[in-house]
Amino acid sequence: MSLEDIKSDIKAIVAEKDCGPIFIRLSWHDAGVFSTGKLTGGCPNAAMRFTDGGEGTFGANAGLPTVALDLLKPVTDKYCPASISHADLWTLVANVAIETMGGPAIPTKFGRKDAATSAESVESQVGRLPDGDKGCPHLREIFHPKGFSDKDIVALSGAHTVGKCHGDRSGFDGKWTENHLKFDNSYFTEMLSKEYADETTAAGCPQKKHAASGTIMLISDLALLEAPFREHVELYAKDQEAFFKDFVTVWVKLQENGCTGLRDTL
Numbered sequence: 001m002s003l004e005d006i007k008s009d010i011k012a013i014v015a016e017k018d019c020g021p022i023f024i025r026l027s028w029h030d031a032g033v034f035s036t037g038k039l040t041g042g043c044p045n046a047a048m049r050f051t052d053g054g055e056g057t058f059g060a061n062a063g064l065p066t067v068a069l070d071l072l073k074p075v076t077d078k079y080c081p082a083s084i085s086h087a088d089l090w091t092l093v094a095n096v097a098i099e100t101m102g103g104p105a106i107p108t109k110f111g112r113k114d115a116a117t118s119a120e121s122v123e124s125q126v127g128r129l130p131d132g133d134k135g136c137p138h139l140r141e142i143f144h145p146k147g148f149s150d151k152d153i154v155a156l157s158g159a160h161t162v163g164k165c166h167g168d169r170s171g172f173d174g175k176w177t178e179n180h181l182k183f184d185n186s187y188f189t190e191m192l193s194k195e196y197a198d199e200t201t202a203a204g205c206p207q208k209k210h211a212a213s214g215t216i217m218l219i220s221d222l223a224l225l226e227a228p229f230r231e232h233v234e235l236y237a238k239d240q241e242a243f244f245k246d247f248v249t250v251w252v253k254l255q256e257n258g259c260t261g262l263r264d265t266l
């Protein structure tokens with residue numbers, strides 16, 4: 001078994017099931033609970049795979065312990081934990097998905113330790129993961145204690161260039177971009193060029209919709225059009241390479257937040 005074997009199994013699932021976006025969200029929500037300051041801890045540890053309590057039961061993670069982990073099950077059964085930890089696999093899966101969908105190549109480090117039970121989850125999602133119906137002050141409250149600047153928040157949000165919101169998971173509904181399976185800078189170009197109107201989803205969530213194409217933006221996405229976030233949106237819309245370069249830096253930092261002793265090889 002080599003790293004290339006695992007990657008090729010992941011690529012096959014991403015290609016066959018078009019499930020790259022939910023694999024990115026899986027890695028982001030595992031790593032994204034990390035915080036310093038009032039809340040501490042939360043390094044990526046795959047605690048979400050337990051559904052008797054903790055991260056696997058957080059509303060913010062709806063669809064991840066079920067849909068995402070079901071899709072990944074053949075790979076998990078084959079390689080975890082003997083060849084790779086669950087938390088490392090989730091990191092790798094996201095990075096392979098991003099590259100497979102046309103995004104940048106991302107270096108993956110290994111050595112994340114898996115939670116043994118749900119008790120190793122963070123206490124709650126409050127203050128850990130962002131809400132889509134809130135604006136800039138909320139984004140700063142969530143992301144600054146993870147070590148991310150306003151510019152980093154813009155680069156990370158660019159991941160919404162792929163994937164969609166599901167009414168039965170988050171309550172929001174629709175895809176952000178017209179080609180939701182291509183990882184490029186269209187999140188930024190579309191956000192700047194389209195006009196959005198208020199909409200309430202069937203689940204009662206407020207979001208913004210572009211009538212002609214049916215694409216959506218969350219309130220938290222369009223908040224990035226405010227200064228000082230906006231200048232970075234404008235740069236990434238003009239220059240996809242700049243987006244990719246900054247995205248890789250902040251994404252790798254997110255995936256390694258709170259981890260110690262990571263290594264370059266499996």
Ligand code: HEM
Pocket residue numbers: 021022024025028063130131132133139156157159160162163164165166167169170171172218220251
């Ligand atoms: C900035 C604050 C953020 C908010 C408020 C937010 C909110 C959301 C919501 C509500 C969904 C829909 C979930 C569903 O219904 O299936 C979603 C999906 C997604 N998010 Fe975010 N997110 C944020 C940041 C991020 C970051 C930092 C990343 C990764 C770098 C990311 C990657 C994704 C992806 C790829 C999906 C699509 C999942 C799918 O298609 O199943 N998001 N996000």
